[in-house]
Structures are given as C-alpha cells and as structure tokens.
Amino acid sequence: MEIRPVRTESDYRATLAEIETLMNAGAGTPEGDRLDVLVTLVEAYERQHYPLDFPDPVEAIKFRMEQQGLTVDDLVPVIGRKNRVYEILARKRPLTLRMIEGLHRVFSIPAESLLKRSDRRHQPVA
Missing domain, CATH: 1.10.12 (Lyase 2-enoyl-coa Hydratase; Chain  A, domain 2)
Incomplete structure (x- = not known):
C-alpha cells in the first residue's frame, strides 16, 4: 500500500x-x-x-433563533429589555460578557462565536 x-x-x-x-x-x-x-x-x-471559521456573534444568534424557532421575547431574559435585543441584532450595541455567558449557557451558542470580533460595526466587549 x-x-x-x-x-x-x-x-x-x-x-x-x-x-x-x-x-x-x-x-x-x-x-x-x-x-x-x-x-x-x-x-x-x-x-x-481550508480552516473553518466561527460565524460572527450576531449571525450565530440569528442562526440559533431560526434553528430553534426563538423570538426576540425568548432572548429578553438573557440580553435584557426588548429594545436591547433589537439593538444587538441590528449591531447597534455590542454584546457584554454577561450576555455572552447567558447566550452560551441558555441557548448553547458556541462561546467561540459569541466572543469573535464582529466584522461589522461593533465588537463584543467584556
């Protein structure tokens, strides 16, 4: 052989x-x-x-929402008020460490994705 x-x-x-x-x-x-x-x-x-890269944090959240049929209301206990969830999803506000921990724990979103620097307007902050 x-x-x-x-x-x-x-x-x-x-x-x-x-x-x-x-x-x-x-x-x-x-x-x-x-x-x-x-x-x-x-x-x-x-x-x-051909290394695989983790998705951007907002894309990871949106993917999990679609995958599990989640709504903005489902994210409120982890992220905060409804308007805060919309700001995160619109990339107008960065994720905090508390949000990252909650999203990982509650929705099993890989921490590597949530901690990744966004290619867009804001990056996650601690």
Missing part, C-alpha cells in the same frame, strides 16, 4: 477521487485501511488549507 502525503491541490483532488472509489470498502480490509489513512491525510490538508 503506497501512501504519499497530500501536499498540493492536485494531490488533494487525486486523493479525494481515490477516496470516492473506496467508500464501500469494508472495515478491517486492506481497502478499508487505505480509506482510513487517505481520509486522515485529507482531513489534515483541509485543516491547514
């Missing part, structure tokens, strides 16, 4: 194509072992060349 590192975009595409041919390989077979190794190599290449 000859395995080579995935160093270039060409190597990456070729390895993906080979992985596709091995998708039905059984576990514990030589083909299955090759698939496991190739997937590990591709994952390492993707981590280095």
